[in-house]
Amino acid sequence: MPEWVSTVVLADRNPHWRVDLKDSLRQELWPSTLQPIVDKILSDQRLGHEDGLQLFAEPNLFQLGRLAHLHKQAMFGNRAYFNSNVHVNQTNICVLACRFCAFRRGPRSKDAYALSVEEYLEELSKFSPYVTEVHSVGGLHPDWSVQHYAELFKRIRAEHPHLSIKALTAVEVKHLAQLSDLSIESTLQQLKDAGLTSLPGGGAEILDDDVRAVICNGKESSQEYLDIHHTAHKIGLPSNCTMLFGTIETASQRVDHILKLRDLGATTNGFQCFVPYPFLPDSTRLPMAQLSTGQEILRVIAVSRILMDSIPHIKAYRMNIGDELAELALQFGADDIDGTVQQESIMHLAGSTTPLTHDRQQLSKLVRNAGCVPIQRNTTYTEFEEYSPPQPIKRLPMA
């Protein structure tokens, strides 16, 4: 098989960002707590675990945010990215019962649902003219094998050829492989051949098996998550990656998580975007969760930007953190605010109140409010266009 040439390497990122970053770092005064980290960046040393801990402990949140923002500015200038997408969650029936999950239902639950291929397409067709991407994740259905999803993706491609399909988290891929008695690689290849464009990053939670044993027992292990994404990249499927924080993890486990993803990203160039998002407590079964404040959410985004040099984009996931905090996050290292997301179940069942009806005009206003230029992108960060809202119609003066 020919070596895959990743389209993700640049993803609209300034190829000289490290040089530009160093120029801007030299022009500022840094607190003594951050100076050793700035010195490392200036001397081209890669940041490590201890640096990550230092960043999480930094007392001056605004200086930390400034350091992250200078990284973002060096990479993308004032640009901030979004896309036009719709979430269709194909089923809430799941054979697992992760403790943090407010979405899953057992097959006999009165509000369990599973969209047939026809029902899914009917739902999608309501939004298809307005979007360029369908994002689909859901429960681990006990009967749906790879054939079900291959048929679904082929039908989407045939009936909505303008749409990219970003679908199936790592644990869903593992489940399909097991049900279909296939390797991970064959499973992903069949899905790709049927039309899958990329994998979302969901399900990474915290890549520490002790934490996973408590919050999502039975899910794929940390290494399996990494291996599934590695395999996806190997066959030419780019992916995102995530971090669910604010459950029971320590700062050290967060840093480990970020560095594991950074290292894989450096190996494959297959990760497009890192999406750190906080645990939302409502309706879920994790009473010992620490829960994140607004400050903590901004801190995680800032630290992620500073450490994650191999993954171009950092997303402020407005579906989870809300529009106001997402706007602020664009000044703390994030450069992407996800998409229009016409409908969504998973975060909203967990307590999110983020509006679902944003059109491009409203999203671009949010981006401009944060002092950035809104750039509409496609799923794979290979096409970009500055978004300008339609001009108001000029009325001619009455004769």
Ligand code: SF4
């Ligand atoms: S997080 Fe995913 S795998 Fe876990 S219970 Fe919820 S739907 Fe199932």
